[in-house]
Amino acid sequence: MHKLFELFMVFFKIGAFTIGGGYAMVPLIQEEICSRKKWSSDEEFLDIIAIAQSLPGVLAVNTASILGYKLFGIPGVLAAVLGAVLPSFMIILVIAVFFTQFVKYEITERVFRGVRPAVASLMAFAVIKLGKKVGISTFNIAIGLLVAALLIFEVHPILIIVLSGIIGIAAEYWGGRSNAKADN
């Protein structure tokens, strides 16, 4: 029970302090789950993001569900997803009931203008950390450049994930075979 509560609290923090959608939650999850709690490695975290991105629905919820399942099965899924969603639910409810003019407060705008550049820094920092972990090999750089090019042409992220996975498999079987030859 104690461990489940810990999982709930970690995702509660992630839900409460992630501002902006999609990948904005990456730095906080990486810090809490990978660096501090060591519940997942950086590499596994990237795999989980790829799976989460390839499924329909909310990226942060998908990530919470997969990590929750890994740690404690179905109770873990409930604890992590509830944790990720509850702060949103409570904050929005308070705003909807009491402060419908929320966006029009000048102070909100100022806080937000300050936080946005920090979110960019946090994400850039997380990308560097994850990039170092995965390693700078010719293969990784080649995939990276290809993906960057595909993104410029606005290819859908799911297609990009599928394609890079296929390249990974192709490289393993080709590369593996030529390595085996070289060994002989």
Added chain:
Amino acid sequence: MLKLIIDVFFTFLRIGAFTFGGGYAMIPFIQTEIIDIHKWLTAEEFIDIIAIAEMTPGPIAVNSSTFVGYKIAGFWGSLAGTVGVILVCTILSALAGKFFFKFKDNTLLKALFKGIRPAVIVLIGSSVFSIGKVALLDIKSIGICIVIFAALLKFKLHPILAVVLSGVMGVILFA
């Protein structure tokens, strides 16, 4: 009222089950369902809700479904909207996780993810640019970005502290 709440639940269930890519991808879908089909909200109300959903912490899709649900049917509407939007993807993700953790030592799956990992890093990296474009508009915001980045590098600043600190800087600098 109960019928309305059930309606809200199934509408958001559909939205959650069929949109890929989270928050921003969901907005047009929510718009079609809520404004055009059900006429539950006006376009103006919807725009305000999206602005609030973006500014408040948490996933944008969850924020907007909670808010829209509340507008339509009060507290139970917000609960129906939120549970609806996350239900299918929570179950699908748990199933996918189960499969992944069972077979992750499989050679084929390992090779697959070896190709995917650098791609995901670039995908995340590309969203740094899209945030940067809307976040870094003047000297002050660029200053905040640099100060926070330096603090992350030098003092291993915790992300939560970075968010709080930058919010305070925003209040002071943009007065």
